[in-house]
Amino acid sequence: MNMKALIALTGMAASLYGTAAMAQTDWPQRTVNVIIGAxxxxxxxxxARTMARYFEEITGTSMVITNMPGGGATIAxxxxxxxxxxxxxxxxxxxxHLIVTEVSGLADYGIDDFEICCIPAIDQGAVFVASASSGLTSVADVQAAEPGSITFGTEFGGYSHLQGLIFQQGTGAEMMVVDTGxxxxxxxNLLGGRIDVAGIAYGAVQDYVTAGQMVVLGQPNEERNPLLGEVPTFAEQGVDFVMNNxxxxxFPKGTDPEIVAKMGEVMEQITQIPEYATDLEQGFRQPVSFLPQAEAMERLNAIRDAYMPYREALQAAR
Structure with a gap:
C-alpha cells in the first residue's frame, strides 16, 4: 500500500471513529454558554472565542462567550x-482559575469539584516584560537591582502572582509585588511606568516590544517556543523557572459523561484543523496542544502538587 492510500485510510478511520463516538449523544441542541473568568x-x-468559532463549524451549534472577570476568576x-x-x-x-485560586485560598474548591473535559491548549506564549522606563534589559539587571526597588505587577492570589513568586525564587531577586489586576x-501600568515588570502573553505586548516601549526578559518554557522569535528561556539564562499554563x-459536577466526552472529541477535531493552528500562531504565538481527559487530569494534579508549597506565601499576600 502506498503512503497516500495509507494516509487516506487513516484519515477515514479517524473520521468514522469520531462519528461513532459522537453519535452516542444528541448534544448540543442549543447554544452553549462558555463562561470565562477574564x-x-x-x-x-x-x-475561548477561537474554539467557539470552530465548534460551530463542526457541530452546527453556536457558543456564546460570557466574560466574568474579577475575584481571581472565582466569580466565573x-x-x-x-x-x-x-x-x-x-x-x-x-x-x-482552578488550581492557583484553590492553593491561594481564594476558592474553597478546585478541579475535583468539576467535570474536567480536557486541556484544549497550553499557553506557551507567556513572557516576562519590563517597561522601557525601568531601564531593565535582562534577568541579570533584575538580579543586580536593590531589594524592593523593582515593582512586579500581578493579580493577588492568581496565576501571575505565583509566576512572580517562582521567578523570585529562581533568580534570588526581591521585588515589590503589587496588585494591578x-x-x-x-x-x-507598564506603559504608565507604575510597575516595572509583569508576566504576560507575548501576543498582548508584541506591538509595544516592537515599538521599544517594553523589553522582553525571557520566556518560562522548558525549550524555546519558536513562535516567539529569539526570546531566550529563563533556563538558558541560568534561572530555574519553567511554568506553562x-x-x-x-463542566458542572454531575454533567452527563457522554456530553463531556463529546466536547473533548470536538475539541480534538478542532486542533486538527490547519486554520485553527494559524489562528493561534497569529493571535498569541501559541502552538497547538491537546490532552484528553485522563491525561489532562494527570497533568493538572501534578501541577497542583507542584504549586502547593507556595500556599502560605500566596495566602499571606491576600
Whole structure:
C-alpha cells in the first residue's frame, strides 16, 4: 500500500471513529454558554472565542462567550460550579482559575469539584516584560537591582502572582509585588511606568516590544517556543523557572459523561484543523496542544502538587 492510500485510510478511520463516538449523544441542541473568568481581549478570551468559532463549524451549534472577570476568576468558576449540569454551561479557564485560586485560598474548591473535559491548549506564549522606563534589559539587571526597588505587577492570589513568586525564587531577586489586576491593566501600568515588570502573553505586548516601549526578559518554557522569535528561556539564562499554563474545559459536577466526552472529541477535531493552528500562531504565538481527559487530569494534579508549597506565601499576600 502506498503512503497516500495509507494516509487516506487513516484519515477515514479517524473520521468514522469520531462519528461513532459522537453519535452516542444528541448534544448540543442549543447554544452553549462558555463562561470565562477574564476580560475581553486577553489570551483566555482569545482561546475561548477561537474554539467557539470552530465548534460551530463542526457541530452546527453556536457558543456564546460570557466574560466574568474579577475575584481571581472565582466569580466565573462559581457560576459554572453552581449551574445546571445539563451540558449547556461550560468553563473555559486555566490553571490559575482552578488550581492557583484553590492553593491561594481564594476558592474553597478546585478541579475535583468539576467535570474536567480536557486541556484544549497550553499557553506557551507567556513572557516576562519590563517597561522601557525601568531601564531593565535582562534577568541579570533584575538580579543586580536593590531589594524592593523593582515593582512586579500581578493579580493577588492568581496565576501571575505565583509566576512572580517562582521567578523570585529562581533568580534570588526581591521585588515589590503589587496588585494591578488583569492583563490589560498590567499593560496600562507598564506603559504608565507604575510597575516595572509583569508576566504576560507575548501576543498582548508584541506591538509595544516592537515599538521599544517594553523589553522582553525571557520566556518560562522548558525549550524555546519558536513562535516567539529569539526570546531566550529563563533556563538558558541560568534561572530555574519553567511554568506553562494549560487551559481547561470543565463542566458542572454531575454533567452527563457522554456530553463531556463529546466536547473533548470536538475539541480534538478542532486542533486538527490547519486554520485553527494559524489562528493561534497569529493571535498569541501559541502552538497547538491537546490532552484528553485522563491525561489532562494527570497533568493538572501534578501541577497542583507542584504549586502547593507556595500556599502560605500566596495566602499571606491576600
Amino acid at each position: 476580560s475581553p481581549g486577553g489570551d483566555t478570551d482569545f482561546n 468558576t462559581s457560576a459554572v460550579r453552581d449551574a445546571d449540569p445539563d451540558g449547556y454551561t461550560m468553563l473555559f479557564g486555566h490553571t490559575g 488583569s492583563a490589560s491593566e498590567k499593560i496600562a 494549560p487551559y481547561i474545559i470543565a
